[in-house]
Amino acid sequence: MPLTGIEIFKLLPKTNCGECRVPTCLAFAMNLAAGKAELAACPYVSEEAKAKLEEAAAPPIRPVTIGVGDRALKVGGETVMFRHEKRFENPPGFAIVISDAMEEAEINSRLERFRQLQYERVGLTLRPELVAVRDDSGDVSKFESLVNKVKQNNQCSIILMSSNPDILAAGLKVCADQKPLIYAATKDNLERLADLAKANSCPVAVKASSLEELGQLTTKLTEAGVKDIVLDSGARTVRQALEDQVIIRSAALNKKFRPLGFPTIVFPGEMTDDPMKEAVIASVFVAKYGGIIVLSDFQGESLFPLLVERLNIYTDPQRPLATTEGIYEIGGPGENSPVLITSNFSLTYFIVSGEIEASKVPSYLLVKDTEGLSVMTSWAAGKFVADTIAPFVKKCGIGDMVKHHKLVIPGYAAAERGGLEEELPSWEILVGPREGAHIPAYLRTWKA
Numbered sequence: 001m002p003l004t005g006i007e008i009f010k011l012l013p014k015t016n017c018g019e020c021r022v023p024t025c026l027a028f029a030m031n032l033a034a035g036k037a038e039l040a041a042c043p044y045v046s047e048e049a050k051a052k053l054e055e056a057a058a059p060p061i062r063p064v065t066i067g068v069g070d071r072a073l074k075v076g077g078e079t080v081m082f083r084h085e086k087r088f089e090n091p092p093g094f095a096i097v098i099s100d101a102m103e104e105a106e107i108n109s110r111l112e113r114f115r116q117l118q119y120e121r122v123g124l125t126l127r128p129e130l131v132a133v134r135d136d137s138g139d140v141s142k143f144e145s146l147v148n149k150v151k152q153n154n155q156c157s158i159i160l161m162s163s164n165p166d167i168l169a170a171g172l173k174v175c176a177d178q179k180p181l182i183y184a185a186t187k188d189n190l191e192r193l194a195d196l197a198k199a200n201s202c203p204v205a206v207k208a209s210s211l212e213e214l215g216q217l218t219t220k221l222t223e224a225g226v227k228d229i230v231l232d233s234g235a236r237t238v239r240q241a242l243e244d245q246v247i248i249r250s251a252a253l254n255k256k257f258r259p260l261g262f263p264t265i266v267f268p269g270e271m272t273d274d275p276m277k278e279a280v281i282a283s284v285f286v287a288k289y290g291g292i293i294v295l296s297d298f299q300g301e302s303l304f305p306l307l308v309e310r311l312n313i314y315t316d317p318q319r320p321l322a323t324t325e326g327i328y329e330i331g332g333p334g335e336n337s338p339v340l341i342t343s344n345f346s347l348t349y350f351i352v353s354g355e356i357e358a359s360k361v362p363s364y365l366l367v368k369d370t371e372g373l374s375v376m377t378s379w380a381a382g383k384f385v386a387d388t389i390a391p392f393v394k395k396c397g398i399g400d401m402v403k404h405h406k407l408v409i410p411g412y413a414a415a416e417r418g419g420l421e422e423e424l425p426s427w428e429i430l431v432g433p434r435e436g437a438h439i440p441a442y443l444r445t446w447k448a
């Protein structure tokens, strides 16, 4: 059982030094008990106390990693019911089903779609992560060869799906080094799948017909030494599945009920035959609270909105997306190319750089660190003003890269022109457009 805040407090040094960024040990203990703080934040906890606090400090929903390397997917580790309370930690993974009963052409086309359907947005690559290899044929060699093909052809994490432990064991022989998710342990095969998971150090999904049974099965798996577990409540209607997701999250976070403290897997493709409805159902589980969302197929028109929804929900509401401060070269600029400056709010950067690219006028874009605030907001907050822009322009080295010394500032920061002329006496300060859309027309009239 997890410790209460008072029990944790008794194990802390009680010096109230504040180094954990809360004023007292009691407040820190309460945060730990609520899963809102990391034990590592207190440097003075004794080893003995650490061991005792391990359970209390563990996230109420265990993080589980599927796959290896750069493309490994980490799910779980959530600490809040609602994003605005803090943030959601690990975005759900999207999986496409490929069955060993499919024709070769269909298998190839699904693998190709998996590779092709990825998108660049705000400096990030949005893409699905998993291929769910499903045994429908009952043929060990067919399953093995499909697992091998998926492993060879794709940079993806793998889910091995079968109700037959022998077939899963054959799949594991091919790809255990990729740490696939084994799907699924049930009351009928629990011991065998626990052995497979332990022998191959792979996570295992557990499927039940009710939440009560699910809790019993995860308890048995945990007692058998399996730690990385993913939950399938077995519900295949939208209403029941959504209800289960909410109850699982709430039980883990609010009741500290460890048997349900794991990420979940959901199957929107098994809740409808209509591909558009499937996408809508999947979007529900992106918000609440799917860990892995298995789709019957991928189509760009439905996958892209899901990836964008996931991006929106899993960004930290307390930290704006920011671009790194520096000089960005757009279109291969030279010593006579325009020099523009903007803030490092990602959206601003991508709008401005996109418009410069559209103008076909090679340019330098200086991106000033404004803590992720837009030009107007950072200007109002005193972060995009002459006193902060001038030192950045001097130190970034742009003065040595262009013959002219003309700096184009955003129209919304026009009031800084005078201050910049004083701070940067060797530069001519030009006021550019207020709106990004007017940048191409402005740049086409540029003369060094």
Ligand code: SF4
Pocket: 012, 013, 014, 015, 016, 017, 018, 019, 020, 021, 022, 023, 024, 025, 028, 041, 042, 043, 044, 045
């Ligand atoms: S850092 Fe440790 S000792 Fe200091 S106030 Fe926080 S919990 Fe107490």
